Amino acid sequence: MSVQNSIRDMFFEESEELLESLAEGLALMHSGSHNDETVNAVFRAVHSIKGGAGAFKLSALVAFAHRFENVLDEVRGHRLGIDAEILRTLQRSADHLADLVEAARNRDEGENPQTAEFLAALNVCLGSTPEPGAADVDETFGFAAITVDLDDLGPAEATEGQSYTITFCPHPGLYINGHDPALLMATLAELGAMTATPDLSKLPDLAAFDAGKPSLAWTIQLATEAEESAVRDVFEFVEGLCDLSIVQNTATQPADTEEKVESAVAVAIKVEAPIAEVPLQPEEAKGQPVLAKSDAEVDAGNAERSGPKPTLRVDLDRVDRLINAVGELIINQSMIAQRVQELHLATDADVVNHVEDYRLLARDIQEAVMAIRAQPVKPLFQRMSRIVREAADSTGKSARLVTYGEGSEVDKTVVERLADPLTHMIRNAVDHGLETPEGRIAAGKDPVGTIYLSAAHRSGAVIITIRDDGAGLNRRKILEIARKKNLVPADAELSDAEIDALLFLPGFSTASTISNLSGRGVGLDVVRNAVTALGGRVAIASTVGQGTEFTISLPLTLAVLDGMVVSVAGQVMVIPITAILETIRPGLDEMHMVGTSDRIISVRGKFIPMIDVARGLGFTRPPNHPEPRTLLLVETENQGQCALIVDRVFDQRQVVIKGLDTNYGAVPGVSAATVLGDGQIALILDPDAIANNRVLSAANPWAGAKLNEGKSLAVA
Amino acid sequence: MTIKVLAIDDSRTIRSLVQKVMGDAGFDCALADDGVQGVARFHEDPPDVVITDINMPNMDGYGVIAAIRGGAIHRNVPILVLTTESAPHLKAKAREAGATGWIVKPFDDAAIVSVVRRVTGARA
Amino acid sequence: MKGKALQSHETNAASDVEFVTFFTGGQSFSIDIRQVREIRRWSAVTPLPHAPAEVLGVMNLRGSVIPIFDLAVRFGLSPTPDNPRNVVVIAAHETQTVGLLVESVSEILSVSRDRIQETPDLRSDNSRQSIIGVIPVEDGMTRVIDLGAVIQSGRKTLQ
CATH class of the missing domain: 1.20.120.160 (HPT domain)
Known part of the structure; x- marks a missing residue:
C-alpha cells in the first residue's frame, strides 16, 4: 500500500x-x-x-x-x-x-x-x-493560489524579458516575523539576473546601532522573464513589513551593468552579518508571561477535558497475530498440562506446581491480549441517536435516546457486527414500540417517547438492552398474524413468552403496511441470526402499556470459548458450555421411542427430543460401537430443550476459536474449530443448528439450511 | 545540513501528510499534536522552521507564534501557518501575529516544499 | 522437506513459469510454484460433516485450520490410498490456504509460457474446469491445476 x-x-x-x-x-x-x-x-x-x-x-x-x-x-x-x-x-x-x-x-x-x-x-x-x-x-x-505562485518561480514562461527596479526597506517587523532579506533576494534571484545595491545612507554608526531598528535598504535591479505578479509574490509574506516599490523599467532604462553585479555579491555576503545578529529583543520580559499563561491554560484545559489517556495506535494485524500466538500458547499449555497429568505425579510435585503457575500466567497473558481488542460501545451507541432522530422524523413521532454504560467494552468485531442488528432494533423500537404523540398524551404519557439503550458486563458476557416506554407488544395481533402465516397451528395454546418469541420467526412482520423503516423485508429473525453468529442470544420482554425490552447477551470475546470436550463417532468435538444445561446419563426406562427412529427422554416429567449428534453430522459409528448413552441437555433458540447424544464427555475447558471460513467456508452444524493439546483439530458444534436440522427432512438433511458465509448456521 | 521542520497540527492526517512531504524533500520533520506540545518540542529541539495549524485545542496557532516570538531563544525562526482560508484578512492576521508565511490547505507537495526552502534558504 | 526433488534443474528465463509437479492416481499434475507454500508429510485430519468427497477434512498448520483436498478424487480418480509416504502440498489462492494430498512430488518444471497448451476436451466437466492447461513433458504430459477452481468446487458441492 x-x-x-x-x-x-x-x-x-x-x-x-x-x-x-x-x-x-x-x-x-x-x-x-x-x-x-x-x-x-x-x-x-x-x-x-x-x-x-x-x-x-x-x-x-x-x-x-x-x-x-x-x-x-x-x-x-x-x-x-x-x-x-x-x-x-x-x-x-x-x-x-x-x-x-x-x-x-x-x-x-x-x-x-x-x-x-x-x-x-x-x-x-x-x-x-x-x-x-x-x-x-x-x-x-x-487553495490553488500558492501553487500557482510557486510554479511561476520556476523557469518563467517564455515572454520577452523585462527588468524591474525594486526598492526594498525592511521594517523591524520583517525580522521579527522570521524573514531574512538575503533569502528574499535569493528567491528573487531565481526569477532572473539580479543585482542589489545596499543603501547605507541611513545606517547609523556602530555606537548608535540599534538592532531593533534595522535601517538597511536595498535597490534591486531584476531582469526577468517573469510577470510582475510573480515578482510581487516573492514579497507576499512581507507585505506591510517593509517599504516596497516595484517599478517596471521602460526600454530606455537598461538593466544594470556587470560592474554592479560584483557589488551585489558583496552585499549578499555583508547582509548575512546583521541578520544573523539581529537579536530583536523589544521587551525581554514579555516572553515568559506568554508561556506561563499558556501553561496555565493547558492545565485548566486538561482538568476540564480530563485529557485523553496516552494511547498507542497499532495495526490490527499485529494484534491479531499476537492473539493467535497467545492462542497457541494456551494450546501448548494445555498440552503440557495433559502430559504432566498422565505422569500421575504427586500433587505437590514441583513440576505440577510449575505447570499450574504456567496455566495462570498463560490466562493472564490471554486476558491482557484480549483487552487490546476490547472497545467501548460508545461510538456505536452514539450512532444510534441518529437512528432515533431519523426514525422519529419519518414516522411523525417524538423520541429521545437515553444511553447507559457507554464505557462498557466488547471485542472490536462484536462492536462492528452489532451495528446492523442494533440499528434495526432501535428503528423497530421507534417505529413499532412507541405510540404517536397523540396516543401517548391519551395514555397519560410524556408525548416524547424514550428509548433506553444500555450496556453492562455481567459474568463474562456483555448485556445490551434496548427498551422503549411505548405501548408494549400486542400479543393478540402477533398470534393472529402468526396463525395467518401458518407459523403456528391454529389451535396452539401459547404462553405470553412463546407469543413474544414468534417475533423472531423468519418472515414475521407486525406492521400491517410495510413502513419505510422496518420494512425492506428485514425482520427480527435477521437480528437474531446476527447475534447468534456472534455467539450471543436475544430475549424479549414486554408489559402492556409500559413498553418492550430486548436483551442481547454477547460473549466479551470471540477468540475463546468455554467448551465441553466430547467424543462423537470417534471424533473429539467441543460443545459451547453456554448452551449446555446439564449432562444426563439416563436409564433405559427414561428413553422412549416415537415412531421408528425418533426418541424422546423424560427429564423431570418433561419430554425432550433426543438428537444423535453423529447422525446429525452424517458420521457413522464403527459397527461394534456400543450404543451411546451420554446426553447433553441443551437449550436451543428454536427447538426449546433438546438432548444431544454423544459418545463420551471428557472435560470442560477453555478453547481457542479458529474460524473455518478463512480457508474453507461455513460447515453445517459447526460454528468453528479449535486446536487440541495434541495438535489435532476439534470441531466446535453449533447445538442450535444441529437441533434445527433434526426437524428437517432426513433424506436431505441440510436442504432447508441457509448458509450465510462467515456465519454459523443459524435459523432454518 | 538537514533542515529540521516542526509540524504542529491536531489532525493526524495533515501531520502525516506534512511529514511525508517533508521527508520526501529530504527534511527532518518532528511532529506535535497541539500548540502546547508544539511549543514544548520547539524548545526541546529547536527546528529551522515551524509549520503550524491555526485551529487547535489547548493552544492555537496564534498562541504558538506568540510563544515562539516572545521566547528567549530562537525567536526569529520562520513560522509558516497552515490555513484552509485564503481570505486576505486572515493572512494579514497571521502576519500581524508574527507568522513568516502561510500555506493554504490543501497544499500542493511542491508548493509547501518550495515555501519551506524559501524561508529557510535551503536549496534543492 | 524441500528435498532434492524440488531443486530446479533448468535455468530461469525471464518468460519462464515454474511449476511444482506431482503424482497422484497415476497421473501427473502441476501447480504454479508461486502458489506453493510448503510440502508437508501427511498427518491425520479431522473430517468435516457433509463435506464433498474430495475434502478429506481439516488440518492444523501452525494454528491455522486448513482444508485438505484429495486431488485424485477431485479429478474423478479413485481416492489416494493411505500411505505414510503421501505428502500434502500446502498452497495458497488469494487469501485461502489449502492442502492438496498427493502421492509424491516429482520436480520443479521451468517452462516458457507458450509451452502450456489448452486443455483437450475432457469428458468430465468437473476436471476440465479445474485444469488451466497441459504441459508436454518427456514421458507424457502434466496437467496444470487451477487452484481457485479446485477450492471453489469444494465449497460449491457443500452448498
Whole structure:
C-alpha cells in the first residue's frame, strides 16, 4: 500500500473519531451542558475533516464541511445563538457529513441528492443565501493560489524579458516575523539576473546601532522573464513589513551593468552579518508571561477535558497475530498440562506446581491480549441517536435516546457486527414500540417517547438492552398474524413468552403496511441470526402499556470459548458450555421411542427430543460401537430443550476459536474449530443448528439450511 | 545540513501528510499534536522552521507564534501557518501575529516544499 | 522437506513459469510454484460433516485450520490410498490456504509460457474446469491445476 493510500486510510479513521467527537459535542450542546470549548471542539472536528478532505481532493466533502464550519464559526463567535432549530440543523448536518465521509471512503463519486437541501438549511442559519455555488467554487479552487505562485518561480514562461527596479526597506517587523532579506533576494534571484545595491545612507554608526531598528535598504535591479505578479509574490509574506516599490523599467532604462553585479555579491555576503545578529529583543520580559499563561491554560484545559489517556495506535494485524500466538500458547499449555497429568505425579510435585503457575500466567497473558481488542460501545451507541432522530422524523413521532454504560467494552468485531442488528432494533423500537404523540398524551404519557439503550458486563458476557416506554407488544395481533402465516397451528395454546418469541420467526412482520423503516423485508429473525453468529442470544420482554425490552447477551470475546470436550463417532468435538444445561446419563426406562427412529427422554416429567449428534453430522459409528448413552441437555433458540447424544464427555475447558471460513467456508452444524493439546483439530458444534436440522427432512438433511458465509448456521 | 521542520497540527492526517512531504524533500520533520506540545518540542529541539495549524485545542496557532516570538531563544525562526482560508484578512492576521508565511490547505507537495526552502534558504 | 526433488534443474528465463509437479492416481499434475507454500508429510485430519468427497477434512498448520483436498478424487480418480509416504502440498489462492494430498512430488518444471497448451476436451466437466492447461513433458504430459477452481468446487458441492 502506498504511503498516500495509508494516509488516506488514516484520514478516514481520523474522520471517524472526529465525527464521534462532533456527535458528542452536539449532544452536549443539545443538553445545554456545553461551554465554549465544547463548541470549539465541534468546530475543530468539522474543520479538520475539511482540511484532510481537501488533501485528498474530496471536493463534495470539502464544500459541505466548509459551509458547516461557517455556521459553527458563527456559533463559536457568539454571533449566532443556539436554539432548537439551529441545533436540529447542526445535528442533521453532522449526520450528512458522516454520510459524505462514508461515500468518499467508498469512493462513491455520485452527488448526494440531499447535500443541496442541507446546504440550504445551513445557509438559513447564516441568514444569507450566498450566490449558488460561489463559496464552494472559491473553496475548491482557492487553495490553488500558492501553487500557482510557486510554479511561476520556476523557469518563467517564455515572454520577452523585462527588468524591474525594486526598492526594498525592511521594517523591524520583517525580522521579527522570521524573514531574512538575503533569502528574499535569493528567491528573487531565481526569477532572473539580479543585482542589489545596499543603501547605507541611513545606517547609523556602530555606537548608535540599534538592532531593533534595522535601517538597511536595498535597490534591486531584476531582469526577468517573469510577470510582475510573480515578482510581487516573492514579497507576499512581507507585505506591510517593509517599504516596497516595484517599478517596471521602460526600454530606455537598461538593466544594470556587470560592474554592479560584483557589488551585489558583496552585499549578499555583508547582509548575512546583521541578520544573523539581529537579536530583536523589544521587551525581554514579555516572553515568559506568554508561556506561563499558556501553561496555565493547558492545565485548566486538561482538568476540564480530563485529557485523553496516552494511547498507542497499532495495526490490527499485529494484534491479531499476537492473539493467535497467545492462542497457541494456551494450546501448548494445555498440552503440557495433559502430559504432566498422565505422569500421575504427586500433587505437590514441583513440576505440577510449575505447570499450574504456567496455566495462570498463560490466562493472564490471554486476558491482557484480549483487552487490546476490547472497545467501548460508545461510538456505536452514539450512532444510534441518529437512528432515533431519523426514525422519529419519518414516522411523525417524538423520541429521545437515553444511553447507559457507554464505557462498557466488547471485542472490536462484536462492536462492528452489532451495528446492523442494533440499528434495526432501535428503528423497530421507534417505529413499532412507541405510540404517536397523540396516543401517548391519551395514555397519560410524556408525548416524547424514550428509548433506553444500555450496556453492562455481567459474568463474562456483555448485556445490551434496548427498551422503549411505548405501548408494549400486542400479543393478540402477533398470534393472529402468526396463525395467518401458518407459523403456528391454529389451535396452539401459547404462553405470553412463546407469543413474544414468534417475533423472531423468519418472515414475521407486525406492521400491517410495510413502513419505510422496518420494512425492506428485514425482520427480527435477521437480528437474531446476527447475534447468534456472534455467539450471543436475544430475549424479549414486554408489559402492556409500559413498553418492550430486548436483551442481547454477547460473549466479551470471540477468540475463546468455554467448551465441553466430547467424543462423537470417534471424533473429539467441543460443545459451547453456554448452551449446555446439564449432562444426563439416563436409564433405559427414561428413553422412549416415537415412531421408528425418533426418541424422546423424560427429564423431570418433561419430554425432550433426543438428537444423535453423529447422525446429525452424517458420521457413522464403527459397527461394534456400543450404543451411546451420554446426553447433553441443551437449550436451543428454536427447538426449546433438546438432548444431544454423544459418545463420551471428557472435560470442560477453555478453547481457542479458529474460524473455518478463512480457508474453507461455513460447515453445517459447526460454528468453528479449535486446536487440541495434541495438535489435532476439534470441531466446535453449533447445538442450535444441529437441533434445527433434526426437524428437517432426513433424506436431505441440510436442504432447508441457509448458509450465510462467515456465519454459523443459524435459523432454518 | 538537514533542515529540521516542526509540524504542529491536531489532525493526524495533515501531520502525516506534512511529514511525508517533508521527508520526501529530504527534511527532518518532528511532529506535535497541539500548540502546547508544539511549543514544548520547539524548545526541546529547536527546528529551522515551524509549520503550524491555526485551529487547535489547548493552544492555537496564534498562541504558538506568540510563544515562539516572545521566547528567549530562537525567536526569529520562520513560522509558516497552515490555513484552509485564503481570505486576505486572515493572512494579514497571521502576519500581524508574527507568522513568516502561510500555506493554504490543501497544499500542493511542491508548493509547501518550495515555501519551506524559501524561508529557510535551503536549496534543492 | 524441500528435498532434492524440488531443486530446479533448468535455468530461469525471464518468460519462464515454474511449476511444482506431482503424482497422484497415476497421473501427473502441476501447480504454479508461486502458489506453493510448503510440502508437508501427511498427518491425520479431522473430517468435516457433509463435506464433498474430495475434502478429506481439516488440518492444523501452525494454528491455522486448513482444508485438505484429495486431488485424485477431485479429478474423478479413485481416492489416494493411505500411505505414510503421501505428502500434502500446502498452497495458497488469494487469501485461502489449502492442502492438496498427493502421492509424491516429482520436480520443479521451468517452462516458457507458450509451452502450456489448452486443455483437450475432457469428458468430465468437473476436471476440465479445474485444469488451466497441459504441459508436454518427456514421458507424457502434466496437467496444470487451477487452484481457485479446485477450492471453489469444494465449497460449491457443500452448498
